[in-house]
Amino acid sequence: MASTKRRKARGGDGDRSVLDLAHYVPYFLTAISNTWSRSSSRLYLDLFGVGVTEWRVISQLAIEPQIAAQRICEVIGLDKGAVSRSVAALVAAGHVAENGDARDARRQVLELTASGYALHDRLIAVALQRERLILADFSPDEVAQLTALLRRIHRRLPELRGFRPDDEAPAPGARR
Known part of the structure; x- marks a missing residue:
C-alpha cells in the first residue's frame, strides 16, 4: 500500500520520495471528484x-425541506459563499423561496417552490443516469x-479538517 516511491531527483541533489499516484488514494478521490463536478456542471x-x-x-x-443555508453547507461540505450565490440565483429564478423560521424569527429557511421541485425531478433523472x-x-x-468504504472515509472528514502533522514528522518544506 505504499503511496510513495524513490526517484532520482533532477538537478542532482539526490533521490527523494515522490507520490506514487497509482497507489495514492487522495489522487483518485480528487481526480474523480473534479471530473465529476466539472462535467456535471457543464x-x-x-x-x-x-x-x-x-x-x-x-x-x-428536496431531502430536507425548510432548512437554513448553513445546514446545506454542513451536509454538502461547501463554503458559505458558494451556497449563498447558488441560493440567490435559485431564488431569483423562482426555484427556491426564503421564509422566516417558525421556531426562530431571526433565521431564514429555504424551500423549493413548485418550479424547484419540477427542476429537481428533471435533474435527479440525469444524475442517476x-x-x-x-x-x-x-x-x-x-x-x-x-x-x-466511502462511508468509512466520509466518517473521517471531521478528523481530517482538524489534522495537524506530528512534531516528529513535519511536512516537507515546513519550518520548525
Missing part, C-alpha cells in the same frame, strides 16, 4: 440552466462494498 448548465452547486442545493432542499454510468463495471455487491 451538462446541467446546458440542459437546465443551473450548475452543479445549484443542483446540490436543490437536492438537499450518470451514477449508473460510472458504476456500470461493478456488480451490485461491489457497489454496496464501495459505498460502505
Whole structure:
C-alpha cells in the first residue's frame, strides 16, 4: 500500500520520495471528484440552466425541506459563499423561496417552490443516469462494498479538517 516511491531527483541533489499516484488514494478521490463536478456542471448548465452547486442545493432542499443555508453547507461540505450565490440565483429564478423560521424569527429557511421541485425531478433523472454510468463495471455487491468504504472515509472528514502533522514528522518544506 505504499503511496510513495524513490526517484532520482533532477538537478542532482539526490533521490527523494515522490507520490506514487497509482497507489495514492487522495489522487483518485480528487481526480474523480473534479471530473465529476466539472462535467456535471457543464451538462446541467446546458440542459437546465443551473450548475452543479445549484443542483446540490436543490437536492438537499428536496431531502430536507425548510432548512437554513448553513445546514446545506454542513451536509454538502461547501463554503458559505458558494451556497449563498447558488441560493440567490435559485431564488431569483423562482426555484427556491426564503421564509422566516417558525421556531426562530431571526433565521431564514429555504424551500423549493413548485418550479424547484419540477427542476429537481428533471435533474435527479440525469444524475442517476450518470451514477449508473460510472458504476456500470461493478456488480451490485461491489457497489454496496464501495459505498460502505466511502462511508468509512466520509466518517473521517471531521478528523481530517482538524489534522495537524506530528512534531516528529513535519511536512516537507515546513519550518520548525
